Amino acid sequence: MxxxxxxxxxxxxxxxxxxxxxxxxxxxxxMSKLNMLFLxxxxxxxxxxxxxxxxxxxKQVSLSTEKPNLVIAIDNxxxxxxxxxxxxxxxxxxxxxxxxxxxxxxxxxxxxxxDNLKASDSITFSEKQTNIDNAxxxxxxxxxxxxxxxxxxxxxxxxxxxxxxxxxxxxKQPIYPIILGDTIKHIDLKIQQLNVxxxxxxxxxxxxxxxxxxxxxxxxxTRFVVTSDNSVVYSETVNFTKTNNSKVINLKLPAxxxxxxxxxxxxxxxxxxxxxxxxxxxxxVDVINQKTKIALVSNMLHPDLGAFKKxxxxxxxxxxxxxxxNETLNQLNDFQLVILYQPNNTFNKLFDALNAENKNRxxxxxxxxxxxxxxxxxKNYTYEITNQTENYQAELNQNYTPFLVDAxxxxxxxxxxxxxxxxxxxxxxxxxxxxxxNGISKKDPLLAxxxxxxxxxxxxxxxxxxxxxxxxxxxxxxxxxxxxxxxxLIQYVASNKQKxxxxxxxxxxxxxxxxxxxxxxxxxxxxxxxxxxxxxxxxKDIVSNTTKTFPLILNNxxxxxxxxxxxxxxxSFTVSTSNExxxxxxxxxxxxxxxxxxxxxxxxxxxxQLATNSNGKHYFVAKTDGLIxxxxxxxxxxxxxxxxxxxxxxxxxxxxxxxxxxxxxxxxFLRKYNGLI
Numbered sequence: 001m002x003x004x005x006x007x008x009x010x011x012x013x014x015x016x017x018x019x020x021x022x023x024x025x026x027x028x029x030x031m032s033k034l035n036m037l038f039l040x041x042x043x044x045x046x047x048x049x050x051x052x053x054x055x056x057x058x059k060q061v062s063l064s065t066e067k068p069n070l071v072i073a074i075d076n077x078x079x080x081x082x083x084x085x086x087x088x089x090x091x092x093x094x095x096x097x098x099x100x101x102x103x104x105x106x107x108x109x110x111x112x113x114x115d116n117l118k119a120s121d122s123i124t125f126s127e128k129q130t131n132i133d134n135a136x137x138x139x140x141x142x143x144x145x146x147x148x149x150x151x152x153x154x155x156x157x158x159x160x161x162x163x164x165x166x167x168x169x170x171x172k173q174p175i176y177p178i179i180l181g182d183t184i185k186h187i188d189l190k191i192q193q194l195n196v197x198x199x200x201x202x203x204x205x206x207x208x209x210x211x212x213x214x215x216x217x218x219x220x221x222t223r224f225v226v227t228s229d230n231s232v233v234y235s236e237t238v239n240f241t242k243t244n245n246s247k248v249i250n251l252k253l254p255a256x257x258x259x260x261x262x263x264x265x266x267x268x269x270x271x272x273x274x275x276x277x278x279x280x281x282x283x284x285v286d287v288i289n290q291k292t293k294i295a296l297v298s299n300m301l302h303p304d305l306g307a308f309k310k311x312x313x314x315x316x317x318x319x320x321x322x323x324x325x326n327e328t329l330n331q332l333n334d335f336q337l338v339i340l341y342q343p344n345n346t347f348n349k350l351f352d353a354l355n356a357e358n359k360n361r362x363x364x365x366x367x368x369x370x371x372x373x374x375x376x377x378x379k380n381y382t383y384e385i386t387n388q389t390e391n392y393q394a395e396l397n398q399n400y401t402p403f404l405v406d407a408x409x410x411x412x413x414x415x416x417x418x419x420x421x422x423x424x425x426x427x428x429x430x431x432x433x434x435x436x437x438n439g440i441s442k443k444d445p446l447l448a449x450x451x452x453x454x455x456x457x458x459x460x461x462x463x464x465x466x467x468x469x470x471x472x473x474x475x476x477x478x479x480x481x482x483x484x485x486x487x488x489l490i491q492y493v494a495s496n497k498q499k500x501x502x503x504x505x506x507x508x509x510x511x512x513x514x515x516x517x518x519x520x521x522x523x524x525x526x527x528x529x530x531x532x533x534x535x536x537x538x539x540k541d542i543v544s545n546t547t548k549t550f551p552l553i554l555n556n557x558x559x560x561x562x563x564x565x566x567x568x569x570x571x572s573f574t575v576s577t578s579n580e581x582x583x584x585x586x587x588x589x590x591x592x593x594x595x596x597x598x599x600x601x602x603x604x605x606x607x608x609q610l611a612t613n614s615n616g617k618h619y620f621v622a623k624t625d626g627l628i629x630x631x632x633x634x635x636x637x638x639x640x641x642x643x644x645x646x647x648x649x650x651x652x653x654x655x656x657x658x659x660x661x662x663x664x665x666x667x668x669f670l671r672k673y674n675g676l677i
């Protein structure tokens with residue numbers, strides 16, 4: 001409290017005494033006891049009111065203690081069960097969580113992880129993937145401002161993600177790995193990696209690359225065999241020694257029939273081999289009869305051209321050829337789609353040919369586009385000519401109906417450079433992206449599609465889309481999200497299929513270790529996405545002839561169902577609506593593969609390095625006796641006392657109001673009782 005405030009309080013006391021004395025003090029030699037009481041009550045009332053007006057502030061200091069956290073992160077993947085370490089893992093967790101000394105010193109928090117981190121002590125060892133680095137990334141967000149030594153109970157075998165050996169760079173806590181699994185090196189043959197294209201083309205050959213690894217001291221001979229429908233399609237004898245312990249085999253297989261073909265690559269086991277699960281891998285190839293050929297026509301150089309080619313050809317079913325307008329005239333029938341990049345009057349004959357053939361097309365309009373020529377030759381829309389340019393950003397239209405569009409944060413993408421002005425369509429069209437300037441929507445399409453006379457057309461009103469692909473990579477460390485969007489757009493424009501109210505998105509086959517997600521879109525009769533419908537999927541196992549039905553869950557702009565729990569087999573399915581009786585069917589395969597069963601030993605080297613780098617210590621599952629005592633005696637993990645200083649204004653003190661009300665009430669009651677009122 002300041003000296004100025006203290007002076008005000010003293011002055012308030014004097015004023016309260018003067019006012020109370022003026023009202024109740026008499027000139028008699030001695031005041032009555034009743035008047036004295038009235039004077040005191042009035043003084044209390046006036047002084048309390050003046051204190052509320054001054055509202056002095058008082059500082060309050062409170063002390064609290066904060067115990068360090070003890071984080072227990074448990075590997076919940078199926079590799080723990082495969083290595084017969086499930087019981088050991090649960091016993092260790094129980095010993096740590098029930099230890100009274102640890103509970104006194106630490107706040108014990110338990111987590112399980114597979115592909116994601118979960119705050120849970122329910123251990124099932126059922127996760128199909130392991131991402132230890134991702135677990136540390138999430139823990140670093142939770143415990144970045146506290147003391148939180150971490151016990152990592154795992155075999156150290158990670159199936160995907162960044163190398164967790166360097167997790168200490170983001171997770172600034174001591175890590176104590178408890179190593180589960182066999183540390184003895186056994187003789188083992190393994191197919192380390194199998195590289196094969198997802199698609200192949202009829203009457204062609206597709207390449208397969210197999211990376212084979214051997215762990216052992218002696219020389220061995222075995223055979224590498226590839227079979228399909230119990231028939232051997234490739235075989236090769238392979239020799240390994242202690243020093244020459246890896247082989248790369250490249251082969252080509254014929255694609256003789258359309259459809260999904262499943263193959264099994266296998267290294268024949270040798271004597272005394274403990275783990276034979278990692279000796280084989282299944283793979284599949286979808287043989288298609290047609291490759292979409294796309295002509296990218298331009299008579300100028302621009303980075304957009306390379307971005308279009310890279311993005312479109314990320315799907316091997318599509319190929320892009322760079323042509324000028326005159327070259328395209330002679331090869332027009334070879335292409336399913338023509339992309340016209342910033343056309344001018346040199347495109348005149350090409351437009352005539354496209355109209356004559358009623359060919360699908362994709363126009364890109366930019367600052368070098370001849371708008372006078374385009375408005376003259378095009379009857380479906382016109383573009384306002386202002387001879388000025390503008391940078392337009394994109395806003396996704398959530399009600400776009402022709403195909404599924406994923407929200408890939410278009411609003412954060414760099415603006416596209418475009419002629420300033422608006423477009424005017426003379427036919428019905430659908431907007432995918434809308435123009436915005438400084439966050440204000442212009443209600444004008446930036447990317448639109450339409451169908452007319454049995455053909456499809458898309459128009460992009462802007463250049464520099466190469467920046468979008470680059471920005472997508474910065475956001476997700478991959479071009480995949482942008483390329484998927486572009487692939488869907490190209491697939492739609494290149495196709496002549498009629499619009500459907502029920503659209504499905506799924507793969508023809510899935511590996512057993514991947515998430516199996518089937519997505520659906522359902523539209524009402526006006527082709528507006530309908531969130532009121534109930535969709536169900538009936539899945540039939542063709543091999544066992546069993547059928548299961550699952551509901552599809554509404555997820556923003558589509559319906560989804562997760563079928564990841566289905567076992568490997570061949571499946572047919574039907575997605576149907578409940579109210580309007582519309583349905584669509586399809587087929588897919590789930591290949592047998594469990595990545596968690598590919599490991600024979602614990603990854604001791606990385607776990608030791610992780611402990612050393614983070615200033616922790618590693619322990620083997622059979623020798624964890626010293627862990628608890630080390631944690632209890634480590635001077636880094638101490639309880640912290642914190643002081644919290646609060647400033648409390650007097651006006652928040654409710655008791656003062658009670659005192660004022662009580663003094664006034666007592667004064668009034670006594671005056672009334674003594675007949676003074």
